[in-house]
Amino acid sequence: MMIARPGGGSLVATLMWWGNSEGVKGRCDAKCHGAAGPDCDCMCGGAFHGTRHQQGGVEQTVEVHMSEIYEAAKQRAKAEGLQIHLGEPQLRLL
Ligand SMILES: [Zn+2]
Secondary structure, three states, X not given: OOOXXXXXXXXXXXXXXXXXXXXEEEEEOHHHHOOOOOOOOOOOOOOOOOHHHOOOHHHHHHHHHHHHXXXXXXXXXXXXXXXXXXXXXXXXXX
């Protein structure tokens, strides 16, 4: 699966976010990917947690595991009454 990389850089910003009709509740972004500590309350289930520090980085995890991570995240979100969306949150909430 390809993720758009504006500007041609390899830095992945927000991979996915979750929320409900009230708005964005959280996102899987640099805070998760660059995390140094073990705590993760992200919908990726820790799949991307700290991946920036691993060989292959965030990008490799996306390319190899994104579809399964996304499916698992959808189930997690559903259990909490939320919806998962890929990419950056829409700016309609601002
Ligand atoms: Zn995450």
